[in-house]
Amino acid sequence: MKALSVVAVCASLALAACGTGNQIRVGSDGRPLPQVYRISAGQEQKIPFRLLDSVNALRSAKGAGPLQYNAQLNAAAATHSRDMSVQNRPWHFGSDGSSPLDRVNRVGYTGRLVGENISETFETELETLSAWMSEASTRDVIMDPNARELGFAWFQEESGKIWWTLVTGA
Numbered sequence: 001m002k003a004l005s006v007v008a009v010c011a012s013l014a015l016a017a018c019g020t021g022n023q024i025r026v027g028s029d030g031r032p033l034p035q036v037y038r039i040s041a042g043q044e045q046k047i048p049f050r051l052l053d054s055v056n057a058l059r060s061a062k063g064a065g066p067l068q069y070n071a072q073l074n075a076a077a078a079t080h081s082r083d084m085s086v087q088n089r090p091w092h093f094g095s096d097g098s099s100p101l102d103r104v105n106r107v108g109y110t111g112r113l114v115g116e117n118i119s120e121t122f123e124t125e126l127e128t129l130s131a132w133m134s135e136a137s138t139r140d141v142i143m144d145p146n147a148r149e150l151g152f153a154w155f156q157e158e159s160g161k162i163w164w165t166l167v168t169g170a
Helices: 002-017 047-061 071-087 100-106 125-133 136-143
Strands: 113-121 149-156 162-169
Touching: 047 125, 047 136, 047 149, 071 100, 071 113, 071 149, 071 162, 100 113, 100 162, 113 125, 113 136, 125 136, 125 162, 136 162
Parallel strands: none
Antiparallel strands: 113 162, 149 162
């Protein structure tokens, strides 16, 4: 009987070791808890193009023209992502009171600001894009047929929290 117990324990341990380790954790409400999305150095170069390709696919499906990255809009987005982290709140005003229009003017953008989307999350850029597309006001910034250019940037804190900023211009 003792030998059978030892075999059962060993079998249980062997089966437990076969798990993937990527188990979904569930909160008290039964919903999956968010996973921290860590942006690796290798991902940093891929993220902007995944987002741009996804935005352009969404725009194309609705008959809107494609967007192109603009370095000045990227700079304005990067500045605001870091500043939201410093302020520890997602909002459209900088710690110095600046608006999205102020920020694009500061970086020398000569086009017209169409809009700005922001997010504070632990999710990927594509999950964030999906959330923006689910709300009319943020979807309108992405899908505006007058938009021609895009700026996109993020700042990730040590905790894993990511501050995303997307700016469109014409």
